[in-house]
Amino acid sequence: MYRIRRFAVRHSRQFEWIYNRLESALVALAPVLSRIGYNRIERPVALIEKGIKGLLFDCQMCGQCVLSSTGMSCPMNCPKQLRNGPCGGVRPGGFCEVKPGMRCVWVEGWNGAARMRGGDRIREVLPPVDRRLAGSSAWLRASREKAAALHEARERERSTLANAFPTARRIEPSTAPLADEPARAIGRGKTG
Amino acid sequence: MSQFDQDPNAIRRYAPPPEGHVSGSKLELALRAGHFAVTAEMNPPDSADPQDVFKAAQPLADVADAINATDASGANCHMSSIGICALLTRAGHGTVYQISCRDRNRIAIQGDVLGAAAMGVRNVLCLTGDDVGAGDQPGAKPVFDFDSLTLIRTIRTMRDQGVFLSGRKITSPPNLFIGAAENPCVDPLEWRPDRLAKKVAAGAEFIQTNYIFDMPRFQAFMSRVRDLGLERKVFILAGVGPLASAKAARWMRGNVPGIHIPDQVIARLEKAENPGEEGRRICVELIQQLREVAGVAGVHIMAYRREHLVADIVREAGIAREQRPA
Ligand code: SF4
Numbered sequence: 371m372y373r374i375r376r377f378a379v380r381h382s383r384q385f386e387w388i389y390n391r392l393e394s395a396l397v398a399l400a401p402v403l404s405r406i407g408y409n410r411i412e413r414p415v416a417l418i419e420k421g422i423k424g425l426l427f428d429c430q431m432c433g434q435c436v437l438s439s440t441g442m443s444c445p446m447n448c449p450k451q452l453r454n455g456p457c458g459g460v461r462p463g464g465f466c467e468v469k470p471g472m473r474c475v476w477v478e479g480w481n482g483a484a485r486m487r488g489g490d491r492i493r494e495v496l497p498p499v500d501r502r503l504a505g506s507s508a509w510l511r512a513s514r515e516k517a518a519a520l521h522e523a524r525e526r527e528r529s530t531l532a533n534a535f536p537t538a539r540r541i542e543p544s545t546a547p548l549a550d551e552p553a554r555a556i557g558r559g560k561t562g
Numbered sequence: 563m564s565q566f567d568q569d570p571n572a573i574r575r576y577a578p579p580p581e582g583h584v585s586g587s588k589l590e591l592a593l594r595a596g597h598f599a600v601t602a603e604m605n606p607p608d609s610a611d612p613q614d615v616f617k618a619a620q621p622l623a624d625v626a627d628a629i630n631a632t633d634a635s636g637a638n639c640h641m642s643s644i645g646i647c648a649l650l651t652r653a654g655h656g657t658v659y660q661i662s663c664r665d666r667n668r669i670a671i672q673g674d675v676l677g678a679a680a681m682g683v684r685n686v687l688c689l690t691g692d693d694v695g696a697g698d699q700p701g702a703k704p705v706f707d708f709d710s711l712t713l714i715r716t717i718r719t720m721r722d723q724g725v726f727l728s729g730r731k732i733t734s735p736p737n738l739f740i741g742a743a744e745n746p747c748v749d750p751l752e753w754r755p756d757r758l759a760k761k762v763a764a765g766a767e768f769i770q771t772n773y774i775f776d777m778p779r780f781q782a783f784m785s786r787v788r789d790l791g792l793e794r795k796v797f798i799l800a801g802v803g804p805l806a807s808a809k810a811a812r813w814m815r816g817n818v819p820g821i822h823i824p825d826q827v828i829a830r831l832e833k834a835e836n837p838g839e840e841g842r843r844i845c846v847e848l849i850q851q852l853r854e855v856a857g858v859a860g861v862h863i864m865a866y867r868r869e870h871l872v873a874d875i876v877r878e879a880g881i882a883r884e885q886r887p888a
Contacts, residue, residue: 450664450690450704454711454760456753457690458745458772459819467819468693480753493756495764498668498712 375428375447376473382442382482382489385426389438396513397520408510416507433503435512439491441482448475453496455479576682578737584721584767585739587684588656589628592860593768593797598853598881599860601658601770601799602626602872606640615641615649621869625876625883628656628685630770630862634665636818637697644678651682658741658770659683664691667707668716672726675717679736687741687770688713692819711764714742718765742766744798746783747776747822755786758796768797770862775823775844777851784855793857800852803864804871805841808832842871849879 378385396403403411416431423429423444427437430446436453437444445453449468455476459467464477483489503511532539539545579586583594592599602622607614622629631646647657659678661671675686690710694702708716716727717740724735742761746754758769774780780800787793805811805823808831815823827844834840845863852858861881865872876882 449693450706450709452690452706452709454709454757454764456750456757457709457820458743458748459692460749462749462822464749468695474749477750477753480750480756493760493763495711495715495760497715498708 371425371428372472374426375444376478378426379441379443379478379482380485383485383487385442386438386486386488392509393513393516396509397517400513400517403510404514408514412507412510415510416505419507419509431505431508432499433506433508433511434500435508436496438486438488439483439494439496440476441479441484441486441489441492443475443479443482445475445479451499452476453498575680575734576684576737585684585737587628587739589658589685589768590739592627597860597886599627599797599799600625600876600881600883601628601630601860601862602869603630603632603862603864603866604646605866605869606632606643606646608640610641612649615646616653618869619650619655622872623655625873626656626863627860627883628658630658630660630687633660633662633689633691634697635660635662635692637664637692637694637699637702639698644674644681644683647678647683648681651684656685657683658685658687660687660689661713662689662691663706663708663710663713664694664704665702667705668727671708671713672716672720675720675736675738676732679738684737685739685741685768686717687743688717688766689743696817696819710742711761714740714761714764714766739767740765741768741770743772744769745772745820747772747774747779748820751779751783754783755790755792758787758792759790762792762796766796768799768859770799771801772820773801773803773823773864774848774852775827777848779822780852781855784857788857793859797859798857799860799862800855800858801862801864802845802848802852803866804838804845804868804875805831806868807837807841838868841868842875845871845875846879849875849881853879853881 420429420431427442427444428447429444432446445451445455448455449466450457456474457467460474460477461467461470464474466472466474480492483492577586583590589599589601602625604618604622607618619629629650631643631650633643634640643660647659650657661674666674688710694700694704717738719725719727720732721735721738724732726732744754744758744761761769808828811823811828811831814821830844831837831840849861852861863872863875
């Protein structure tokens with residue numbers, strides 16, 4: 371609904387906070403979720419996501435949510451579906467070129483972003499929409515990607531030694547640590 | 563002999579760009595040499611006759627570093643931009659191939675970019691495009707698969723990385739000078755410079771703005787642009803054009819998306835004995851003022867149906883090629 375959508379943009383900072391909590395929870399739950407199987411939970415989660423975000427943001431379930439980078443104003447509601455707006459046709463007072471009765475989604479977006487902690491993300495050039503993802507859960511996709519990235523980063527911290535003895539690392543973890551030992555543990559931190 | 567009887571072996575790819583250039587187009591050469599450049603928009607014919615293209619381009623040819631071929635601007639159907647560019651480049655004119663995201667998806671656009679470059683096009687202008695409802699076929703399906711920024715980034719990727727967006731290799735990448743539009747005098751005024759910054763980040767190398775009739779607004783825009791240091795990263799060509807009358811100005815303001823004309827300008831046309839002449843004079847004055855604005859690298863003249871005035875305007879404003887310092 372238009373009125374609720376505008377409310378959400380006015381409170382972009384609060385919604386940013388809420389979403390970040392939700393995402394952290396999903397990232398933390400990633401091992402559990404992947405054991406249950408992301409495929410099995412995809413449908414029910416997508417349904418819930420659609421209900422909540424549909425109400426709040428007039429979400430169209432593009433499946434690749436960018437609300438955190440667009441001031442909590444859903445760009446799929448822009449009649450031109452711009453991912454990097456606004457266009458040059460914005461009417462005086464910030465109304466949409468195509469639907470003169472509607473506030474430009476992107477004017478709202480830039481204003482919303484200015485209220486957010488991570489509002490600068492709106493300055494990043496976003497890629498075009500992948501139409502194959504329509505209807506799927508962006509919450510699961512985003513959290514899964516983040517969890518994978520975290521995992522990868524941790525893997526990279528593994529010492530060369532750990533990589534050279536992968537099996538030993540699994541059965542006797544202390545023989546091939548994941549990361550550098552704290553200085554105190556190896557007798558270098560005593561003076562500090 | 564018709565143009566189709568040429569020996570195909572004689573049709574070659576244009577020379578690679580000189581050192582420090584990305585395309586070697588006349589426009590790029592002029593801008594990088596520090597000249598105050600001139601581009602002009604051509605009125606595309608509703609015709610399949612190449613002579614109509616040359617006729618329409620003729621009044622602009624002597625004064626413009628590049629002629630913009632619009633891509634169904636205002637969502638009105640005309641001869642395609644790529645067709646016009648192909649003809650004009652072959653005749654030795656510099657062209658700007660305008661691409662709007664309204665009518666074609668990413669598959670068509672990337673293919674056309676290669677096709678255009680093969681036919682000699684060296685400048686492109688990436689546009690979002692006006693809504694279909696503004697034009698003569700409002701029932702058409704709007705595409706908007708890309709927006710202007712994703713389009714800019716895509717062409718940059720094709721040119722610099724030599725691949726399509728899919729990652730597939732392009733054996734001979736297009737050497738294009740990549741442009742974008744900006745509309746400094748319409749809302750959201752406070753965010754326009756930031757959006758320009760985004761276009762530069764996406765890969766734009768020159769900017770052609772929409773009409774500037776409101777100098778204070780443009781000055782404010784440019785001062786923020788300079789704060790962001792953008793004028794050093796991108797060539798900005800300010801959009802101008804002669805208004806025909808107060809009535810025409812009002813019509814444009816009310817019906818063409820994204821046009822801001824202050825009341826004072828319209829009042830000046832209203833009071834004038836000869837509104838057409840007054841419109842021309844306003845245009846010359848604006849060019850002279852724009853030229854003084856730090857960070858403005860040239861002008862883009864959009865003289866819809868008044869193309870015959872362009873050469874005079876350019877000379878009177880003192881920015882014709884022959885008036886450039888050697
Ligand atoms: S005015 Fe705003 S909402 Fe309307 S088409 Fe342009 S960018 Fe989209």
